[in-house]
Amino acid sequence: MARPYGVIGIDLGTDSTKAVFLEAVRGEDQPRVAAVSVSLSQGIRKGVIFEPDQAALSLRKALDALSQATEGASARSYISIGGIGLGFQKSRGLIAISRADGEVSGEDIRRAVAASETNLSRVQNREILHKIPLLYYVDNDTVTHDPLGLSGIKLEAETLFITMFSHHTKAVLKALDEAQVEVEELAATPFALSHAVFSKREKEVGVMALDIGAATTSLVIFEEGLPYSLEVIPWGSAHITHDIAMGFQISIDEAEKLKINHGAVTRSVSPGKKEDTVYGNYSKKKLSEIIEARLNDIFELVEKHLKKVDRTGLLPAGVVLVGGGANLPGIDSFVREYLKLPVRIGSPEHIGGFKDKVNNPAWAGAVGVALMGLSQKGGAPMFRGKSGVLLRWLRTFLP
Numbered sequence: 001m002a003r004p005y006g007v008i009g010i011d012l013g014t015d016s017t018k019a020v021f022l023e024a025v026r027g028e029d030q031p032r033v034a035a036v037s038v039s040l041s042q043g044i045r046k047g048v049i050f051e052p053d054q055a056a057l058s059l060r061k062a063l064d065a066l067s068q069a070t071e072g073a074s075a076r077s078y079i080s081i082g083g084i085g086l087g088f089q090k091s092r093g094l095i096a097i098s099r100a101d102g103e104v105s106g107e108d109i110r111r112a113v114a115a116s117e118t119n120l121s122r123v124q125n126r127e128i129l130h131k132i133p134l135l136y137y138v139d140n141d142t143v144t145h146d147p148l149g150l151s152g153i154k155l156e157a158e159t160l161f162i163t164m165f166s167h168h169t170k171a172v173l174k175a176l177d178e179a180q181v182e183v184e185e186l187a188a189t190p191f192a193l194s195h196a197v198f199s200k201r202e203k204e205v206g207v208m209a210l211d212i213g214a215a216t217t218s219l220v221i222f223e224e225g226l227p228y229s230l231e232v233i234p235w236g237s238a239h240i241t242h243d244i245a246m247g248f249q250i251s252i253d254e255a256e257k258l259k260i261n262h263g264a265v266t267r268s269v270s271p272g273k274k275e276d277t278v279y280g281n282y283s284k285k286k287l288s289e290i291i292e293a294r295l296n297d298i299f300e301l302v303e304k305h306l307k308k309v310d311r312t313g314l315l316p317a318g319v320v321l322v323g324g325g326a327n328l329p330g331i332d333s334f335v336r337e338y339l340k341l342p343v344r345i346g347s348p349e350h351i352g353g354f355k356d357k358v359n360n361p362a363w364a365g366a367v368g369v370a371l372m373g374l375s376q377k378g379g380a381p382m383f384r385g386k387s388g389v390l391l392r393w394l395r396t397f398l399p
Contacts, residue, residue, distance in 0.1 A: 006034070006075030008066065009370025010059070011189065011363075012049070012172070012239060014083075014238070015214040015324070017058045018366040020358060021075060022351065024374055029375055032353025035069035037062045037265065046215040046234060047083020048173040048188075049245045049246055049274065053079040056178030063181060079371035080365045081172055082189035082211070085165035087126070088230040094156045098280070102151040109147060111159035112136065120161060125368045127169045129188050130162040134226055145224075162188045162229055185374055190220035190230050195322050195375075196368035197346035197361075207317035208336070209346065210302065211364065212325025214238040217298050231305045233298060237325035240294045245291045248282055258282060259372050263291055266287065266331035291328070299338045306339070318342030323370075326361035 005025075011018040017039050020133060022031040039061040042367055043054030067073075092113025097108050113133055134146050138152040147155060171184065203222040211218045213236045221228040240263070245255035262278040264286045276284040306312045318341045321332060326345050336343040348367035349357050358367050 007373040039066035052174040055175040080189040080192040080369040085168040098154035116159040126163040153329035193364035196348040202317035212323040320346035320363040324363040
């Protein structure tokens with residue numbers, strides 16, 4: 001029997017740190033979920049690590065539990081990071097084709113992408129997590145996704161870069177060092193989760209993932225199989241909890257319990273019906289109104305981004321909701337009505353084994369980055385460079 005190849009995917013969230021162990025066995029189409037673990041996050045605010053030593057404790061606890069469940073099986077680790085420091089921009093780079101006969105070579109393609117990186121603006125104090133070639137232009141005439149073997153004089157590459165603030169990246173590395181955890185690469189959570197919840201067809205025709213986390217809501221749009229745009233909104237499901245606490249004048253813990261057990265998005269109440277209450281004191285109608293008010297704030301910014309990138313109502317595959325906030329009853333109907341797009345709740349796909357353990361939209365990030373790691377074994381150009389190169393370089397700047 002072929003020996004399984006294992007990968008650990010880690011999702012550093014504001015509320016929780018999740019880890020999943022995936023193993024790929026030769027001859028099987030899908031990797032297996034071998035084990036999962038969760039720990040409460042500490043030292044993380046709005047998806048950003050502010051206290052690396054505290055974040056390290058959460059990370060170590062999650063990985064120790066995973067190691068115990070897998071009996072210490074070895075695996076390469078990949079980690080997804082998000083939060084308010086994520087950004088994206090597109091850039092172009094133009095080079096002269098090097099061969100005398102004008103045929104585009106692999107080296108020309110690499111030089112064009114490198115030129116687009118050189119031409120980046122607004123990258124001071126940022127690190128590149130992903131560079132993704134989108135289109136190539138040969139003599140500003142022929143447009144293609146793969147120019148290899150075409151002929152011309154000049155080659156231009158249009159590349160999308162996903163970046164993170166340098167000090168946020170260094171905080172992650174410091175937490176990893178404190179926890180004595182070696183990881184191969186860092187990945188942007190919105191990009192990582194797309195590997196777990198999108199089908200190939202959805203990414204081709206146009207789709208958006210909305211990750212409603214505790215402190216932020218991030219979105220990523222795909223078209224023609226490639227990322228089109230990315231945005232992070234500084235509000236999440238924890239803000240709903242805060243609103244409930246203030247609206248009912250109760251503690252944060254009570255508000256969280258109320259949201260989890262009885263929160264829902266309902267757009268209407270039957271006339272003449274006696275108002276329902278929960279725990280004998282709290283109006284379900286008022287609870288729904290509080291939740292809906294905050295969701296209106298969040299989706300106003302989502303809609304603003306769609307207008308900015310000229311994609312309002314133009315995503316045939318619609319919206320896939322992930323993250324812990326996607327578990328709120330009725331949120332799919334709310335989003336469908338608000339954005340006028342098809343909507344579904346997304347849970348990790350493309351996996352086997354104990355997949356019921358991750359059958360929840362909150363696991364999209366951890367499973368997604370693990371799937372990216374498995375693909376990386378085959379050389380897929382999803383990360384900044386060769387495995388570990390970026391991390392080893394960044395570590396030289398740590399105190």
